[in-house]
Amino acid sequence: MNQTPHVALLPSPGMGHLIPFIELAKQLVLHHHFSVTILIPAAPPTQAQKTVLQTLPKTIHHIFLPPVQLPNDPLSAAFQIFLTVTLSLPSIKHTLASLSTTTRLVSLIVDQFGIDAIDVAKEFGVSPYLFFPSSAMSLLFCLHLPKIDETVMGEYRDLPEPIQFPGCVPVHGRDLSEPFQDRSNKAYKGLIDSFKRYGRAEGIIVNSFVDMEEGAIKGLFVDELGKPPIYPVGPLIRTGLSDGSEWPECLQWLDDQPSGLVVFVSFGSGGTLSHDQLNELALGLELSGQRFLWVVRNPSDNSSAAFFNAHNQNDPISFLPKGFLERTQGRGLVVPSWAPQIEVLSHHATGGFLTHCGWNSTLESTVHGVPLIAWPLFAEQKMNAVMLTEGLKVALSPKSHELGLVGREEIAEVVKSLMEGEEGKKVRQRMEGLKDAAAKVLSEEGSSTKSLSDLAFKWKNQNNI
Ligand code: UDP
Secondary structure: OEEEEEEEEEOOOOHHHHHHHHHHHHHHHHHHOOEEEEEEOOOOOOHHHHHHHHOOOOOEEEEEOOOOOOOOOOOOHHHHHHHHHHHOHHHHHHHHHHHHHHEEEEEEEEEOOOOOHHHHHHHOOOEEEEEEOOOHHHHHHHHHHHHHHHHOOOOHHHOOOOEOOOOOOOEOHHHOOHHHHOOOOHHHHHHHHHHHOHHHOOOEEEOOOOOOOHHHHHHHHOOOOOOOOEEEOOOOOOOOOOOOOOOHHHHHHHHOOOOOOEEEEEOOOOOOOOHHHHHHHHHHHHHHOOEEEEEEOOOOOOOOOOOOOOOOOOOHHHHOOOOHHHHHEOOEEEEEOOOOHHHHHOOOOEEEEEEOOOHHHHHHHHHOOOOEEEOOOOOOHHHHHHHHHHHOOOEEOOOOOOOOOOOHHHHHHHHHHHHHOHHHHHHHHHHHHHHHHHHHHOOOOOHHHHHHHHHHHHHHOOOOO
């Protein structure tokens, strides 16, 4: 048997989960000389998955687990993800059985929705760890929610006061993700039950860093019964830029724009807007007079409609208002479905990011010092948006009117304000400060580098249980 320590990673479905797991794998292979296998649920692979997996070093293997049959009931994206991993348990077990006989398997690292796999790791005498790819504040919520569930009556959205942890921004119940809006729901019960089992992991790795979330990280370090050690290793964001050949138009267009004057507009790997909202956004961008690069998807009333198939869109451009492309030609570019986000955020022309506040997008923007307009859609994005606008103050936030729609004038105003207003200047300066802090924690002596080294040391020196 090869004596190189081997780690198995189990991200749950969705690019927002796969990308940080790949970066964690790269760190373990390149800096700590592990070999890694990534187990990917929910085959067949999407185009976006194939593209990122193509760039992996040879010491990172990946296996697509067989597809599973989800029930026909309408499910929230979070619960769909959670069930996919649970239904994949037999194939996860099969893969671990094989890895544990052919490699020196030291750890299985599962995602926040893969907690059921922890017991499988234990069966094979492998140390189970949890990698939480979202914010430290979300993790703090997950760890405390079982207790809150026992003490709070009624729906969280009806609570008169926001929920607050020391050092964190207060968050209203209505800003928690969808499964927490209806406590009688199966998804709610399933998630609370999974949070109670976080303590079964030997440690929790979180993709964040102290300068970004000082209060939440302090909160996570409070020694409480049943809580495993916490390892903040962030910001882990996608590295290894593509050569741009796949995206010639979009990057070439950026090359021709002046420095810092383009606002990038994108809602993550699967966020979608309603038809009316898409219309208002288009007209708002037009009215702002600013330069923009916009990733457009087919409209839908379900904001996570494209989460599992962002590339399977017919013709999103046809949903734009009549004459919009002609009227904005030269100062705006629209890209259907997907753009090379890291390449765009690191481009000199990009000066702002209108984002759905997914955690990867948030970290990617932070590492590149790009200030934000926060436009959360689903999952924990509203909580992230509150942290970014009210806590860190690195984002501006457009207001919606009574019907929940953000109007074109408001959009134009907030885009102008970020790109050329006084408020935008302040937000930009703060983001520059966070960018420097992010570089520091990832330097040789930085806290995130040290956290991961501690873990690697532990895994290399342990005898399997
Ligand atoms: N992404 C990309 N191009 C796109 C949309 C998304 O490269 O057009 C990447 C983005 O850089 C990020 C991930 O997909 O790494 C999205 O993760 P995030 O946590 O921001 O949001 P989610 O997709 O999970 O809602």
